[in-house]
Amino acid sequence: MAFCLILSSQFQYFSANFREGWEREGASFVVYHNGRKVVDLWGGYADKECERLWKKDTLNVAFSSTKAMAALCVARLVDQGRLRYDDLVTRFWPEFGKNGKENITVRWLLGHRTPNWPPGTQTGYHAFTYGWLADQIVRRVDPKHRSIGVYFKEEFAEKYNLDFHIGLPRCESYRVSRLTSPTFWDAVEEYARKPSDFNLSRFFHQMLFDGLLSKVGHNIPWIAFVKRMTLNNPDLYGIEQAAVLGIGTSRAMAELFERFRVGELMSPATFKQLTSDYVLQGDIVTGAYVARGQGLMIKKFHHNNVTIDLLGHSGYGGQNIRVDLKNNVTLAYMSNGLKLGFGDTARTYIRLLHSLYDVIDPSE
Numbered sequence: 001m002a003f004c005l006i007l008s009s010q011f012q013y014f015s016a017n018f019r020e021g022w023e024r025e026g027a028s029f030v031v032y033h034n035g036r037k038v039v040d041l042w043g044g045y046a047d048k049e050c051e052r053l054w055k056k057d058t059l060n061v062a063f064s065s066t067k068a069m070a071a072l073c074v075a076r077l078v079d080q081g082r083l084r085y086d087d088l089v090t091r092f093w094p095e096f097g098k099n100g101k102e103n104i105t106v107r108w109l110l111g112h113r114t115p116n117w118p119p120g121t122q123t124g125y126h127a128f129t130y131g132w133l134a135d136q137i138v139r140r141v142d143p144k145h146r147s148i149g150v151y152f153k154e155e156f157a158e159k160y161n162l163d164f165h166i167g168l169p170r171c172e173s174y175r176v177s178r179l180t181s182p183t184f185w186d187a188v189e190e191y192a193r194k195p196s197d198f199n200l201s202r203f204f205h206q207m208l209f210d211g212l213l214s215k216v217g218h219n220i221p222w223i224a225f226v227k228r229m230t231l232n233n234p235d236l237y238g239i240e241q242a243a244v245l246g247i248g249t250s251r252a253m254a255e256l257f258e259r260f261r262v263g264e265l266m267s268p269a270t271f272k273q274l275t276s277d278y279v280l281q282g283d284i285v286t287g288a289y290v291a292r293g294q295g296l297m298i299k300k301f302h303h304n305n306v307t308i309d310l311l312g313h314s315g316y317g318g319q320n321i322r323v324d325l326k327n328n329v330t331l332a333y334m335s336n337g338l339k340l341g342f343g344d345t346a347r348t349y350i351r352l353l354h355s356l357y358d359v360i361d362p363s364e
Helices: 009-019 062-079 106-110 129-141 148-160 169-176 186-192 200-208 212-218 250-263 268-275 347-360
Strands: 026-033 036-047 164-166 246-248 279-282 289-292 296-301 306-314 320-324 329-335
Touching: 009 026, 009 036, 009 347, 026 200, 026 250, 026 347, 036 212, 062 106, 062 129, 062 246, 062 250, 062 268, 062 306, 062 320, 106 129, 106 296, 129 148, 148 164, 148 250, 164 250, 164 289, 250 320, 296 347, 329 347
Parallel strands: none
Antiparallel strands: 026 036, 026 329, 164 246, 279 289, 289 296, 296 306, 306 320, 320 329
């Protein structure tokens, strides 16, 4: 097991996650504070079964944290004056207006407020389709008509030397970690730790009676990561799926969003648009009560009677990219030993957050 710790003995908790069995495979965690990278950790296994270690350059599937990268792609186009968040999607994609979708705006589409109800009135998570919708926005608005994967590569990854890909080159697939689902007992242990994080009655009702959550989960049969793990298939890594199939390092995600936090990626006006006008609603697909905006979301984290707004996007199994604008923090976490639910409830991640804010002492 290998670790790299740049600053703060508080992050003994990262290794504790492994010692106590909370991390059964591998993980990485990166933190910026006040413009400096203060933590860069990795450890465990990229593939425990064959004893392949998680190395500094190990890549991991970001799951829905990929949506944060897609949001930056669209924001770059907004910043360039190519479109506005309040534009109708049909302004640049006329065919989208069929079947009652003619009044949907870019803002509503990116904020998951546009499925089978009056647009803008409710929130329902587009777990997979978001990626293709965001791709079409980029393709149709970008003067070069680049796909979202190529756009991200040329506008962000190559410019800042970031090891993150929406469409991984086949020659890099050997660096990708192997994903494993939690066992039944892993799930029971996580649930027992904090039952309030999981609405099991709603989950079973949705799955047994073909609710929206069930429909979303089975919408794309070749994207499976609960009963089956198709995302270990290297043939899928090259697909430019900007909702779930971004592949990279925590280091790359954190560096990009640190550049976003300090204002390097866009004008102050666009930054304000991307970080404001968030709608707090119950999600009729996932059941979560979360504030969503133009492709990002705000999760409130409670630490020692202080509430901290974390802007970014979580991903299935524990993945997360977050920015704390008030306390000048950017952080990213990844793990291939998938946890129960989304990143915001993963006990490994929550433990690291608490240890981080024990050191930082967040503002009231």
